[in-house]
Amino acid sequence: MRKTLVAAGALLALAAGPGITSAMAQQKSVKIGFVSTFSGPTAVIGNDMRNSFELALDHIGRKMGGLPVEVVYEDDQQKPEVGKQKTEKLIESDKVDFVVGYIWSNVLLASLKPVVDSKTFLVIANAGPSQVAGELCSPYVFSTSWNNDQTPQAIGHYMNQKGVKSVYLLGPNYAAGKDMLAGVASTFKGKVIGQDLTKWPDQLDFSAELTKVKAAKPDAVFVFYPGAAGVQFLNQYAQAGLKGTIPLYTAFTIDELSLPRQKELALGVPGAQEWVNDLPNETNKKYVADYRAKYKSRPSFYGAQSYDAVGLINSAVVAVKGDLSKKDAMRDEMRKANFKSVRGPFKYGNNHVPIQNFYLQDVVKDGDELVLKTVATIVKDSQDEHHKKCPMKW
């Protein structure tokens, strides 16, 4: 009995999980707090975002409107409660002027209130929960990514083009997973014959769900498994004998970070994205070439969105000539999206979410290497549906 209690206590200690922290502080500069995941299996994403952010700062000489730029990086460990804590620390003790980052929708939703309440500018470099595009929109919150359902909506259109009649949807059970599955269902004209949400982030074995897919015999399967989970999913899809039998369509499952580990399993699996590394504009060419030279690897869309965050912030700081107290003027400047984005020019909707194109990306062989390639434009100037619920007008 005593041992049973001890074991139960050990179980609790494990559930709390290990973690690491970092910090620093200074004055008379543009202070940016960057929250992302720098530990655990998805740390590769956080590193790619940090690398791209640093590269973008190098490209502007690490100064904005004459002021030196200081960045404080914080690790959210992919946990909402940790993300909220780190965000509060950045605002209250580091007194940052901008908060940037956020990979995960659930972490962002937990961290949103302290930022908005303190009227600190927030530039979201990835997460796109529908609530932030709709009723929770704020004059201080901008996105350099998308709303969660836009990308899967593009894939829904593409499945219609391919004549898919029935689909099975799979994704993780958290804010983004629910938005993604709802997104596909909203544009797909065929029948959704089944859907499963799996425990996130710790369920990595999809045997029960794949068995259900096999029994349901759909025309196609749509999945959203970001980060390392995408590698595990493609692995198991092939092992279950489904690859080559039921075509797979994806959102945020295959990217430059997961592809080196997915390898051949990703060949011929289409996905939608607002940015692909081969987009032919000048800013993007410079970004991708310099990134590859500096870090010896390819940047991902997570990085591209972080690179754009620097452009957006810089445009605002330059417009007020470094007087960061002029928040209204900064907000008005940011609404113009007056900077050279790596995805090409775009406009902001009333909710500060980009109105932008979505491309079809495919995995192709380039010599020995597998690379992502833009194949077609699926949707032009897509705007999310939730902007109607956002009361902001300008």
Add this chain to the structure above:
Amino acid sequence: MLLFVEQFLNGLQFGLLLFLLAAGLTLVFGIMDLVNLAHGSFYMLGAYFAATFTALTGSFIGGVVLALAATLLVGMAVEVIAMRRLYRRDHLDHVLATFGLILFFNELVRLIWGPAGMNLTLPSWLNTSVEILPDVQYSMYRLSIIVVALAVAIALYLIVMRTRVGMLIRAGASNREMISALGINIKLLYTFVFGVGAALAGLAGLMQAAILTAQIGMGENILILAFVVIIIGGIGSIRGAFIAAIFVGLIDTVGRAFLPDLLKLALSPAAAATAAPALSSMLIYLVMAIILVVRPAGLFPAPGSR
């Protein structure tokens, strides 16, 4: 019906995997009275070793054998270097020290193999599916996990129940002072048991690596389930761990597979889709709570433990 057979196999496979992990944990806890949170680290090391050695030797079997030997050695080294100092201390110290070991091993793996994780590639003869019943295709690899784990379970049972070493292990679990008074080298026995427990965890990790890939921190989540298994099974009991592991594996898989459809009968589809995954991940803990109410020492408490 066919769907049910396949889901049953999925559950069985997951349960047997949990058993491999829980067996070492329950032995170490039962015999040495040591709470070892770092057990999951051996699971992770097994996965990384297998991925590395398979790539080096070019042979899957060769990689697996080397990985098992390596985890056995690391386990024994950890026992000699760190664990020996902990036996006399209380459980809180065990938890603190082994939690530290988790951090140590996670960082060590990050230093050696990098943060991105590794793939363990299967040979083509394992990467196919077989027809187990007319019209039921099942993954050859998952089937082989079931076979290997069952074989290990039987071997473990025979060793513990029928051999002299097993007798010493059981004696150590009931009365440690008595067997050392009888002239048995208890230190050596402990090192051996700890090493074997580590190797079993390594085996679970390397088998899982081909499905889930090797990741830093992969042992922590599954170790929570392994603790649930040893609590349900009764601490120190191999038989209890076996039955509880299969039980937990089946509840987890069957819950995920059938709960959404069951809930749809009572709730709206949208509510069912949100409630089902939450409820199915709670199911195991609910069962654990109920079992603890009925049998506070678990289903099969080892003789001699209180």
